Amino acid sequence: MTATLKKTTQRGLTRRQLLTRAVAAGASFVVGTGFVAGRDAAWAMEVQHLQPESMATLVQMARDIYPHDHVGDKFYAAAVKGYDSDDDSDAIEAGIADLNAAARNAGYDSYLDIGWERDRVDILRGMESSPFFQQIRGGLVTGLYNQKDLWPLFGYEGESFSKGGYLNNGFDDITWV
Amino acid sequence: MTTTFDLNDDSVVVVIGTGAGGGTLANELAQKGIKVVSLEAGQWHEPQDFVQDEWASFGQLAWLDGRTTSGDWRVSDDFSGLPAWIVKSVGGSAVHWAGASLRFQDHEWKAKTSYGNVPGASLLDWPIDAAEMDPWYTKAEDKLHVTRTGDRPGLPGNNNFKVFEAGAKALGYENVNTGRMAIRSSDTGDGTPCQQMGFCFQGCKVAAKWSPSYDEIPAALDTGNAELRTQAHVLRIEHDDQGRVSGVVYSDAEGNEQLQKARVVALAGNSIESPRILLNSASNMFPDGLANSSGQVGRNYMRHMTGSVYAVFDQPVKMWRGTTMAGIITDEARHDPSRGFVGGYEMETLSLGLPFMAAFLDPGGWGREFTSALDGYENMAGMWLVGEDMPQETNRVSLNTDVQDQYGLPVPNVHFDDHPNDIAMRNHAYERGQAIYDAVGATRTFPTPPYPSTHNLGTNRMSENARDGVVNRWGQSHDIPNLFVSDGSQFTTGAAENPTLTIVALAIRQADHIASEMSAGNL
Numbered sequence: 001m002t003a004t005l006k007k008t009t010q011r012g013l014t015r016r017q018l019l020t021r022a023v024a025a026g027a028s029f030v031v032g033t034g035f036v037a038g039r040d041a042a043w044a045m046e047v048q049h050l051q052p053e054s055m056a057t058l059v060q061m062a063r064d065i066y067p068h069d070h071v072g073d074k075f076y077a078a079a080v081k082g083y084d085s086d087d088d089s090d091a092i093e094a095g096i097a098d099l100n101a102a103a104r105n106a107g108y109d110s111y112l113d114i115g116w117e118r119d120r121v122d123i124l125r126g127m128e129s130s131p132f133f134q135q136i137r138g139g140l141v142t143g144l145y146n147q148k149d150l151w152p153l154f155g156y157e158g159e160s161f162s163k164g165g166y167l168n169n170g171f172d173d174i175t176w177v
Numbered sequence: 178m179t180t181t182f183d184l185n186d187d188s189v190v191v192v193i194g195t196g197a198g199g200g201t202l203a204n205e206l207a208q209k210g211i212k213v214v215s216l217e218a219g220q221w222h223e224p225q226d227f228v229q230d231e232w233a234s235f236g237q238l239a240w241l242d243g244r245t246t247s248g249d250w251r252v253s254d255d256f257s258g259l260p261a262w263i264v265k266s267v268g269g270s271a272v273h274w275a276g277a278s279l280r281f282q283d284h285e286w287k288a289k290t291s292y293g294n295v296p297g298a299s300l301l302d303w304p305i306d307a308a309e310m311d312p313w314y315t316k317a318e319d320k321l322h323v324t325r326t327g328d329r330p331g332l333p334g335n336n337n338f339k340v341f342e343a344g345a346k347a348l349g350y351e352n353v354n355t356g357r358m359a360i361r362s363s364d365t366g367d368g369t370p371c372q373q374m375g376f377c378f379q380g381c382k383v384a385a386k387w388s389p390s391y392d393e394i395p396a397a398l399d400t401g402n403a404e405l406r407t408q409a410h411v412l413r414i415e416h417d418d419q420g421r422v423s424g425v426v427y428s429d430a431e432g433n434e435q436l437q438k439a440r441v442v443a444l445a446g447n448s449i450e451s452p453r454i455l456l457n458s459a460s461n462m463f464p465d466g467l468a469n470s471s472g473q474v475g476r477n478y479m480r481h482m483t484g485s486v487y488a489v490f491d492q493p494v495k496m497w498r499g500t501t502m503a504g505i506i507t508d509e510a511r512h513d514p515s516r517g518f519v520g521g522y523e524m525e526t527l528s529l530g531l532p533f534m535a536a537f538l539d540p541g542g543w544g545r546e547f548t549s550a551l552d553g554y555e556n557m558a559g560m561w562l563v564g565e566d567m568p569q570e571t572n573r574v575s576l577n578t579d580v581q582d583q584y585g586l587p588v589p590n591v592h593f594d595d596h597p598n599d600i601a602m603r604n605h606a607y608e609r610g611q612a613i614y615d616a617v618g619a620t621r622t623f624p625t626p627p628y629p630s631t632h633n634l635g636t637n638r639m640s641e642n643a644r645d646g647v648v649n650r651w652g653q654s655h656d657i658p659n660l661f662v663s664d665g666s667q668f669t670t671g672a673a674e675n676p677t678l679t680i681v682a683l684a685i686r687q688a689d690h691i692a693s694e695m696s697a698g699n700l
Contacts, residue, residue, distance in 0.1 A: 065543045068552060121544060137543055145535035145551075146232050155555030156497065156531040159229035161382050165372030166335075171499035174336040176492045177343045177617060 015041040026112030028073060029056040036077075043074035045081060049089035054096045057111050058083060058136070061099065064120045065137050066144055068153075075150050079143035080136070095132030102126055180401050182214050187438035189214045190691065191425045192445060193411050193454070196269020197680040198664035199445030200389025201320070204397040205688030211695065212402055214437055215394070216409040216427055218446075219265035222272070224391060227380030231533045234379035238272060240265040244449065245577050248593040251626045255540035260591035261480075262629040263447055267407060268390025270447065270631065271677060272380045275502035276359040276387070277525055278323040278678040280314050283307040284512050285520075285565065285672035291512055292519040297596055298567035299477055303669040304641040304650040310682060317682040321359035321387040322368070331355045332362045332371055335499030337526045340490070340558040344613035345506050345524075356505035356525070359387040359677070368392075375528065377501035409435075412584055413458040414442055414467055414660070422467070422660045428584055441691060441700055445664040445684075448478065448633035452574045452666060453589040455637070455647075468637070468654040468662075473647050475575055477568040477638050478591065479671040480630035482599045484562045485527060486610030487538065488619035489553035496528040496558050503528075509609060510564075510673045518601040521673045522564025524610060529559070537628055550623060558614060562606040563632070565673045567596035574636050632676050637666040651690045652683060659700055663687055 018041050022030035030037050031052035036059070037044035047055045055077075062076040083092045096111075102123045103111045114120045127133050144150070151158050160166055182189050192203045195217040203215045219240075228234045239262065246253040246260045253260070263270040284291040286307055289300040318326040325331045332355045334342060345353040360381075361370045369383040377386060384391045397403040408430035415436065417423040424438040444451050452475035456466040466474050503526045510521040529537060531554055539547055577590040595603075607624040614622050640646025643655035652667045654660040663684050665676045672679070694700040 066548050067545055068548050070552075137541075141536050142232060142532070146532045151531055154531050154551065155493070155495070157495075158530075160374045160376070160498075161229050165374035165383075166498040167371070167373040170495070171335045171373040172333060172339065174339050174494060176490075177339045 018044055025053055025056040026060055027115065028060065029112070031056050038073050042072070043077060045077050047084045049086060050084045050092060053112070054093055055080070055084060057096050057099065058092065060112055060120070061124070061136060062140055062144065064117060064124060066140055067117065071150065071153055075144060075147055078147060079140055082143070091132070095130075095136070098127065098130070098132065099123065180398070180404050182212065182404050184435060184437050186212075187423070188212060188440050189437070190441040190443060191216060191437055191439040192443045192663070193425065194269055194445035194447065194664065195267045195389055195394055195405070196264075196445060196447065196664065197271040197274075197389065197677045198684045199443065200268060200271065200393040201681050201684040202443055202445065202663045202688050203403055204389070204393040205685055206691065207397040207400040207403040209688065209692045210402060211692060213397065213404070214439075215397070215403060215405045216411055216425060216437070217267050217405065217407050218410040219267060219407065221267040221405070221407050222380065222390070224380065224382050224384045227382050229374070229376040229379055229382065231379065231530045238264045238266050238380065243580060243582050243588045245580055245588060245590045246592070247590060248572070250593040250595055252629055253593070255626070256629045259629045261447075261449055261633050262631050263633065266390065267394055267405070268388045271388050272390055273378050273631070274675075274677055275377050275525075275527075276500075277502055277505065277523075277675040278318065278321055278357045278359045279505070279507070279523065279674035281307065281310070281672040281674055281679055282510065285670065286310075288520075288565075288670040295519060295567060295598060297569060298598070299570045300568060301638070301640055301645055301669050303639060310686075313682040313686045314678070316685050317678055320685070321678065321681060322361045323678070324356070324358045324360065324362045325354070326357055330362050332358055332360060332500060332503070333373075335373060335503045336494050337496035337499070337528055337558050338504035340494055340617055341504050341506070341526045341560060341613065344617045347616035348613055350506050350508045352507040353504065355503060358500070358502070360500065361385045371500060373499040375497045375499060375501060410584065411446065411454055412586060414444070414454060415458070416460065416462065416467070416657070420462055420657060422657055441659045441661065441695075443661040443663045443687075443691075444637075445662070447664055448636045448666040449574050449589050449591060451662060451664055452636040453576065456576050457586055468647050468656050468660055470656050471644055471646060473638060473645070475636050476570045476573045477635040478572040478574055478593060478633070479566050479568055479635040479668070480593060481632040481634070481671055482522060482562070482564040482566045482602045482606070483627040484603050484607060485559060485625040485628075486562065486607060486614065486622060487557055487559040487625055488611070488614030488622040489550065490556045490558065490618060491620055493555050494558045495555060497530055501528050502526060502561070509606070516605055518598045518605065520565035520598070520602065522562055522602055522606050523673050523675075524606070524613070525561045525563060527559050527561035538623060538625055540626065550621070553621070560610055560613070562603070562610060563673065563675065564602050564606065565671050566599045568635055568638070568670060569594065569596055632665070632671070634665045634668040634671045634676060637662045639667045639669045652687050661687060661691065
């Protein structure tokens with residue numbers, strides 16, 4: 001999934017084009033017509049059904065639910081990209097609207113406008129039992145953590161059959177016990 | 178040579194299921210020259226087809242047909258449609274199992290006598306005991322290549338074990354080692370020894386771990402006395418006017434209903450599906466389901482007291498390297514009511530990959546408390562806690578007539594409430610598990626709630642008296658002499674130990690009994 005994101009950037013827009021056609025969305029994202037991207041233009045995603053701002057909000061929400069500071073936004077973007085579909089987009093837009101309404105009630109312009117994670121998390125706690133929140137959170141369990149190129153960031157090595165298992169490859173190499 | 182039997186051949190023993198019970202029984206009968214038709218709901222996956230990828234493997238192997246849950250157990254909240262993590266494949270859940278192969282302790286065969294009257298528990302003594310089972314256990318240990326039995330060496334300890342062992346010794350535990358495992362530990366010319374790959378739960382790709390899928394079923398087929406039909410999902414068992422079972426109705430791979438006639442039927446579909454088949458086989462003669470004059474079919478569902486403890490350290494462990502269950506502490510398996518509960522529990526190392534750790538560490542959890550735990554994944558060690566839970570009549574598998582499966586049959590509902598004894602034992606085990614890791618410098622420990630059940634037991638229980646249970650000391654229905662139960666559903670009580678070795682020992686013994694009864698003209 002991540003590979004698709006990179007490809008989109010390369011094929012669709014140069015880094016310069018991307019940044020000149022985009023406006024800021026929150027602290028981490030820029031959005032333009034039909035796309036959302038990281039502020040550093042390290043990744044970009046075309047959106048066809050969701051508003052680009054809604055996708056940016058979804059990526060931020062994904063990070064706030066499962067925050068790993070050593071994991072880049074592209075993994076969170078890949079985890080929620082599937083919601084940009086005909087079937088899902090109406091419900092997702094409604095959920096994002098609820099999220100932004102809760103942010104406005106708390107005195108912010110929008111969810112993405114909230115600067116501190118703890119203040120965004122307060123908003124999420126308030127809607128924790130909603131089907132929208134549970135759909136996003138539940139989907140992330142596999143959508144985020146089952147990305148094979150994410151595993152090395154946690155030290156996890158994945159399959160071992162191709163290297164003959166760990167019998168001669170460190171299954172008992174612990175030194176500190 | 179492939180042997181096939183005619184659907185109208187009523188001289189065959191039909192075995193439903195190819196797991197630890199059914200797979201073993203089929204092979205043992207075939208070796209004795211008895212004609213067997215094995216019906217397996219799943220497909221046959223060869224070792225090279227197994228996938229070392231947790232979710233992909235789950236999709237390949239898990240039994241995902243619709244089920245519902247109720248009761249106060251947390252699994253019902255966290256995994257409401259998935260009460261059990263068991264397998265639909267040739268080899269059954271003995272494809273997925275970790276391999277721990279411990280005998281029941283003497284007192285566990287006499288749970289009611291040993292524990293006395295426990296309010297709310299439907300305890301019963303087994304009609305068999307340790308002395309009677311001893312030779313069958315020995316045969317089972319030889320069949321399963323169980324380490325630390327016979328002259329088989331133990332497996333070497335991996336990183337996860339070394340942390341576990343150091344903590345156990347620091348606390349003064351005396352019985353900690355790499356366990357009795359049904360995993361080939363040396364090259365004896367009979368299969369590949371363990372390569373410490375990890376992924377025991379996903380099916381062993383070098384077939385070092387015993388599984389009926391490659392150890393029993395091919396041997397049965399080689400005799401020429403057995404036929405295996407895969408994707409044969411059993412719908413019901415039929416009977417004749419005399420009340421003896423006469424055949425098994427199943428849906429074949431193309432979705433067509435077939436009736437295989439039978440001289441004897443042995444039911445081994447695991448403790449959810451086995452009682453469900455009996456209940457779905459209700460007839461005018463048996464309106465409450467087959468073999469259910471006691472009303473006990475589906476009741477006394479047990480799932481073992483379980484839980485896990487994971488711990489993060491300030492240095493790497495890499496627990497996923499090597500056997501998934503790499504060591505066992507048996508000190509807490511004794512019966513010692515001074516701890517505040519009856520029965521005991523085993524502590525067994527366990528590892529999950531990152532994807533499953535995310536799903537099972539704290540189901541529903543989110544935010545930094547959750548993610549900072551996963552950030553320590555590389556520095557994590559883990560153990561599983563498994564102990565005897567109390568049978569309760571109200572914990573049961575029943576038919577949920579509001580929900581139908583793909584065959585139009587009511588799905589099983591699995592109701593489970595923890596008994597106070599289960600809760601007291603789990604809390605004790607959490608404390609001990611956390612203490613073990615604290616003793617080797619854990620910076621944080623996690624008392625992790627139970628996963629969907631892998632040990633499903635007791636729903637067609639064995640009893641001396643017909644009024645108390647479903648089958649007799651041979652696993653034979655009290656009501657219907659040519660109907661046998663051959664899986665963990667025949668367990669009278671669960672004991673503290675992982676059930677597979679006992680299921681296999683009972684199946685070997687049952688095969689002997691069926692063969693002698695057939696020779697004597699009684700079946």
